[in-house]
Amino acid sequence: xxxxxxxxxxxxxxxxxxxxxxxxxxxxxxxxxxxxxxxxxxxxxxxxxxxxxxxxxxxxxxxxxxxxxxxxxxxxxxxxxxxxxxxxxxxxxxxxxxxxxxxxxxxxxxxxxxxxxxxxxxxxxxxxxxxxxxxxxxxxxxxxxxxxxxxxxxxxxxxxxxxxxxxxxxxxxxxxxxxxxxxxxxxxxxxxxxxxxxxxxxxxxxxxxxxxxxxxxxxxxxxxxxxxxxxxxxxxxxxxxxxxxxxxxxxxxxxxxxxxxxxxxxxxxxxxxxxxxxxxxxxxxxxxxxxxxxxxxxxxxxxxxxxxxxxxxxxxxxxxxxxxxxxxxxxxxxxxxxxxxxxxxxxxxxxxxxxxxxxxxxxxxxxxxxxx
Numbered sequence: 326x327x328x329x330x331x332x333x334x335x336x337x338x339x340x341x342x343x344x345x346x347x348x349x350x351x352x353x354x355x356x357x358x359x360x361x362x363x364x365x366x367x368x369x370x371x372x373x374x375x376x377x378x379x380x381x382x383x384x385x386x387x388x389x390x391x392x393x394x395x396x397x398x399x400x401x402x403x404x405x406x407x408x409x410x411x412x413x414x415x416x417x418x419x420x421x422x423x424x425x426x427x428x429x430x431x432x433x434x435x436x437x438x439x440x441x442x443x444x445x446x447x448x449x450x451x452x453x454x455x456x457x458x459x460x461x462x463x464x465x466x467x468x469x470x471x472x473x474x475x476x477x478x479x480x481x482x483x484x485x486x487x488x489x490x491x492x493x494x495x496x497x498x499x500x501x502x503x504x505x506x507x508x509x510x511x512x513x514x515x516x517x518x519x520x521x522x523x524x525x526x527x528x529x530x531x532x533x534x535x536x537x538x539x540x541x542x543x544x545x546x547x548x549x550x551x552x553x554x555x556x557x558x559x560x561x562x563x564x565x566x567x568x569x570x571x572x573x574x575x576x577x578x579x580x581x582x583x584x585x586x587x588x589x590x591x592x593x594x595x596x597x598x599x600x601x602x603x604x605x606x607x608x609x610x611x612x613x614x615x616x617x618x619x620x621x622x623x624x625x626x627x628x629x630x631x632x633x634x635x636x637x638x639x640x641x642x643x644x645x646x647x648x649x650x651x652x653x654x655x656x657x658x659x660x661x662x663x664x665x666x667x668x669x670x671x672x673x674x675x676x677x678x679x680x681x682x683x684x685x686x687x688x689x690x691x692x693x694x695x696x697x
Contacts, residue, residue, distance in 0.1 A: 326350075326411045328414060329404060329413045330346070330347050330359050330360070330416070331401065331413070331415045334362060338610075339448075347368075357375050358377075358410065360378045360400055360401055361380060380396055381396065393420070395427075412438060415441070416443045418449065422440070422462075440469050440470050440471075443474070444606075445479075447606075450486075466491060475607045476628035480493045497607065500675065500681060502616050502675055504589050505592065506617060507593060516555060520551055522658045523553050524553070524555070524597055525557065525597070526555070526557070530558055532562060533602055534603075535644070537565070537569060542601065542647060542654060545648075546655060550659065554575075556581050557584075596658055597619065598621045599623075600624070601623065602623075602644075603644055604627040605624070605628045605629050611629055621640075624644045626643070637674075638668075
């Protein structure tokens with residue numbers, strides 16, 4: 326197949342999943358064309374059968390806001406015809422699904438090209454429900470030839486918030502367990518003494534991630550046991566977190582690592598992984614931690630329920646329940662047998678339910694069905 330993929334090329338779950346999907350499809354012999362404003366950050370190395378088509382946005386003084394969606398639609402149409410694409414797969418509804426719909430209309434007299442839209446989270450729960458985007462988001466989803474969501478939670482949110490009549494298939498996120506695996510942590514002594522525990526968090530530091538709760542939980546834990554906190558990533562809440570850490574006198578126990586293209590080895594350092602978001606449509610970094618046999622502490626009532634809800638690979642608590650989170654964290658960190666059992670169970674679940682080979686095959690079948 327000849328597949329066009331559009332995603333945001335920067336850090337974030339939707340771009341990560343789209344890029345890894347493209348890499349896996351290319352390894353299976355399909356030609357994959359990324360149509361984006363920049364090379365996705367996980368495509369730093371050459372991969373056979375992957376092609377990059379840059380969307381160049383026209384800057385003109387008349388435009389207060391650069392019309393990215395129109396430039397993208399035009400590029401999609403151009404690539405679809407020139408490369409004879411079999412389909413367009415867009416990740417994140419706004420504005421990618423809208424641009425794909427326009428591209429489909431531009432080329433329809435010359436070629437029929439199906440559009441698949443994959444919903445990832447804030448395109449539905451935050452951006453899409455804003456009044457300025459609501460109607461176009463709903464229209465674009467309905468006009469897609471196929472729609473997928475990364476979790477049952479996100480599917481339910483989409484149906485509820487937009488009254489969508491279109492069938493939505495749940496195809497969860499995935500990873501490569503051979504890449505995210507337990508191992509001897511590199512340079513652990515760079516971050517913690519042998520008798521200290523390491524708590525870890527990875528994100529784009531947006532408000533929804535509730536970084537202040539990460540700091541509060543760590544503060545409670547560090548009062549009881551020797552511990553260090555590793556914060557990986559960057560974003561708008563980073564400096565606020567740094568200020569809070571200094572106010573609590575924890576600066577010598579917290580490491581800001583910054584953005585990292587590959588966190589697989591860093592995750593091996595963690596004794597517990599924290600993802601305490603307001604809501605998570607899936608929680609890919611939690612799954613990556615599980616694959617490295619690291620217990621996870623998260624929040625209930627969203628996408629993490631699907632793989633952590635039974636409590637065997639980690640613990641989920643109501644959003645903002647710091648006291649319970651500290652107690653749960655301490656229970657895991659002070660019981661090596663429990664932590665090991667949770668880690669083993671987490672990796673088993675990843676391999677059984679979220680292995681890349683299994684999930685990519687589901688996308689492949691969806692493509693084949695649409696083309697037929």
